[in-house]
Amino acid sequence: MNWNNLIAEIASEGFAGASDASITGIEYDSRRVRPGSVFVAMRGGTTDGNRFVEKAIASGALGIITDSSPTFDHLLVYHAGLPLLEVAHGRRALAQASAAFFNHPERKLAATGITGTNGKTTTAFLTESLLNHVQCKTVLVGTIEYHIAGQIRPSVHTTPESRDLFELMAEGAAQGATELITEVSSHALDQGRAIGIAFDVAIFTNLTRDHLDYHGTMDKYFAAKRLLFDGTRYPAPRVAVINAHDPRAEELAIAASKAGAEVRTYGIAQGDWRACSYKLTPSGAEIALETPFGSASIQSHLAGEVNILNLLAAFSAAHARGVPFDQLIASVPLLKPVPGRFQPVHAGQPFSVIVDYAHTDDALRNLISLARKGVATGHRVITMFGCGGDRDRTKRPKMGHAAGEGSDFVAATSDNPRSEDPLAILAEIEPALKATGTPYIIEPDRAAAIHLALEAAKPGDVVLLAGKGHETEQILADRTIHFDDAEVARSVLAELGYGLSYGETQ
Incomplete structure (x- = not known):
């Protein structure tokens, strides 16, 4: 050229x-x-x-x-x-x-875009797995990693600039990929990073408080998400898959329908694709599934109500992309948890340790509820969390309240403080945390906080290490250091006398 x-x-x-x-x-x-x-x-x-x-x-x-x-x-x-x-x-x-x-790879790949505050990554992984089950080669672009026709690469951005996205698509198309599954962040939608891609299927997982440092208000935040559906900046999708539980669901469905999209909703006891009943189990969930295309009883290996919603979204999207209903059901036993999303750390300890990416008050509240219902029945929930620096400050007291309200003990610490003083961030968290009456400690050193949380655990308890999930770095004011919550947890557990010699595996 x-x-x-x-x-x-x-x-x-x-x-x-x-x-x-x-x-x-x-x-x-x-x-x-x-x-x-x-x-x-x-x-x-x-x-x-x-x-x-x-x-x-x-x-x-x-x-x-x-x-x-x-x-x-x-x-x-x-x-x-x-x-x-x-x-x-x-x-x-x-x-x-x-x-x-890059020779127009967007013409060779059918695109599924996923937007929402929480659940994008899990829904993307599940959708890809369902498509792979019927032998579709895929390109996946998201927060944790990129997949190029089965090859795994580290993720640079949740939604990269269009130039980098087209390059990934071109590499996938050259290797026989026919499907693109990508997380589409509100920043990317607002800035136009997804221009040039006509999404065949668009998924809306939810809208909860986040990124107000960028958008300013929840209305503007939602307006950015709506761009994927309403045809004003990007072509309207052929199929819009919308979480029926979200307060904005009806408004978004109307906008998508007016733009020409077929609307499919999903939910628990509501929506076109719905779990009419379910039972959470230690290994996942038993779900009675009803859809316009068939009904089935399934056993999912994914824990918690939130993952029922993620699974329903992925089911609806994959079906819209041509996966038959019976193949969706046959795929369920093969679906695996996503790294850093309710990820257990086993070292033979008599209590549970879970690493999770929850970094909004809504996600933290859901995580604690899941732990209490599914893991810590009759025992304590110990939550370690922090809030990122140079980000929306208004969510800090909300996260403090969510942690204290649901937990039995809280260790408040640093996340990625960036240019801010970690103690100043914690000072904005502490009043709401303290008001809940739940015992807590303030420890700005994240490794030390993990140690204190694990040291406090008793048999049967569950320790939640929240906020960083799959991330392997911590961003400080003057440098970026290697930091992996799961890795640190294993090291601390070894110090406390637990280890792989106890017959467990990582």
Whole structure:
């Protein structure tokens, strides 16, 4: 592909120069520009790529696409002859350029997008597993990791920039993948990172308080999620799968239906796809499933009510993508828990230790309820949690209240403090935690807090290590360090006299 071919696929305000030289890449980060790259200089939420056009040119950029008129005019004067394109929307141009450069992988993959505050990752993994069960090759993009036709790679962002997403899709398509399953964050929807992908199926898991540091209000947060369904910025999905329990469900269903989508709802005792009854068991749940396409009694290995909802969402989505009802039911015994989501840590100890990603008050409340109903019946729940720095401060007292209200003992600690003082974050958590009357400790050192929580456990108790789940790093003000809750827990359990010699496995 050359410059002339590329710009023919991009909506532009103006252009200068032509070139038949082969393009070697599309980049939005000047540090990745190599000779022959086209650099897309676009305004972002925290930085402006137009500041780095000179660096990109110095690194050998073949041409520049910019969403800044002053940058375009500057380049016309100081880099006469360099192919240029001025566009109104930088991220849209990035998506169009990337789709063209990577030979339009979006035309080869049917896309399922999942948005919501909680449950995106588990629902994505389950949907992929159901599609894999009927021999569909998949590309999965999400919070924990990326999957490319069976290959596992570390995740960089929940929803990457369009250029990186198209590259992942192209690699998958080249290996025979026909399905894309991707988590679509509210940030990504608002910023336009999913432009260029026509989602066949879109799933809405829920909306609870989170990310108000970015969106400002819950209405704006919901408006970002709604973009995946209402056809205003992205094409409306063919099928919209919506959690019937969420207070915004009806509003979202109406918007999706008006945009032309077929709406499917799911829930417990309500919705098109529903668990009309269920029984939680130590190994998961027994569910009486009813759908417009059949009914069945199933035994899930996924613990808790929230995972019943995640399973129903995945069932509905996979069925919309062509998996027959009987194949969905046959897949259930093969479905496994997701890393960092109610993940047990076994070292022969006489109490349970669970690592979970719960980092909102709603998710923490659900986690504690699940632990009390399914694991700690008649025993104590000990919860360790923290709140991230440089993020929505209003959820800190809410999380303190949720932890204290549901637990028997709480260890409040650091999550990813980032640039904030961990003690200042804890000072915003503590009043609401203290008001619940539940015994607690404040320990800013997360490893020390894990030690204190495990040391306090008695036989039959359950210790919840909440907030980081699958994450293996902790972001501090001056550095990022390796930190894995499960790894630290195993080390502490060994110090306390437990270990694999007790006949358990990791």
